[in-house]
Amino acid sequence: MQPMEIASYLMVVVYVISFLAMSAILAKEAGRPVWLFGKGAERQALPALLFKLAFAGGVLWPLGLAAFGNPARADPLTAWLDGPWFDVFGHLLVVIGACIAIISQRFMGASWRIGAAVGEQGPIVDGGPFAISRNPVFVGQALLFTGLFIVLPNLIQAALTLALFVAIALQVRIEERVLAVSLGAPYDDYRRRVRRWVGKR
Incomplete structure (x- = not known):
C-alpha cells in the first residue's frame, strides 16, 4: 500500500478501536448495557449483520489486499479511481468522517445506544x-467508508461500503420508529426542527 493508503487504513483502525472503547466507557457511565440489537420487537438482525460485515471488512480487507493483492485482476474501479489526488481527497473524507462520528458518539453521553428498543x-x-x-x-x-473506498478503490471495498450504507438506511428507520414510540412529542418536535442527515428545517 502507498503511504496515504496506509494512513487512511490506520485511521479506520483507530476509529473502530475508539468506537468500541467509547461504547464501553459510555455503558459504564450510563450503568447499563448499550447493545440493543437483540432486544425489542423491531427486527434488527440484518442491519446488525451488515454493520459487522462492513466494519470487520474495513479492518481486515485492506490487510488482505496488501498481503495478497486484488483477486480481481482487471478490477475496473481500481483503474478509474486510482491516483494521488483521489488518495488525498479520500484520506480527507476518512479523517473528517472519523472525527464527526467519534465526537458525536461522545456527545450522546448516557443516551448512547447501539441498536434500538422501546x-x-x-x-x-x-x-x-x-x-x-x-x-x-x-x-x-458514511464519510469514513466513502473516503476509504476512494483511497482503496476496488469491488470488495465498494461492496463493504454499500453494506454500510444499506445498514444505515435500515437502522435509521428502525430507530426513528422506536424513538417516536419511546419519546413521543419531544422527539416529533426535534424531528420537525432537524433533518435526518444534515440541516435544519
Whole structure:
C-alpha cells in the first residue's frame, strides 16, 4: 500500500478501536448495557449483520489486499479511481468522517445506544452535532467508508461500503420508529426542527 493508503487504513483502525472503547466507557457511565440489537420487537438482525460485515471488512480487507493483492485482476474501479489526488481527497473524507462520528458518539453521553428498543432509549440529545443532524454518527461513518473506498478503490471495498450504507438506511428507520414510540412529542418536535442527515428545517 502507498503511504496515504496506509494512513487512511490506520485511521479506520483507530476509529473502530475508539468506537468500541467509547461504547464501553459510555455503558459504564450510563450503568447499563448499550447493545440493543437483540432486544425489542423491531427486527434488527440484518442491519446488525451488515454493520459487522462492513466494519470487520474495513479492518481486515485492506490487510488482505496488501498481503495478497486484488483477486480481481482487471478490477475496473481500481483503474478509474486510482491516483494521488483521489488518495488525498479520500484520506480527507476518512479523517473528517472519523472525527464527526467519534465526537458525536461522545456527545450522546448516557443516551448512547447501539441498536434500538422501546423503553431502552435515553433522553433526546439535540445539541452540538445533533443540532444540525439527527444522525451525525452515521453521517461520519458514511464519510469514513466513502473516503476509504476512494483511497482503496476496488469491488470488495465498494461492496463493504454499500453494506454500510444499506445498514444505515435500515437502522435509521428502525430507530426513528422506536424513538417516536419511546419519546413521543419531544422527539416529533426535534424531528420537525432537524433533518435526518444534515440541516435544519
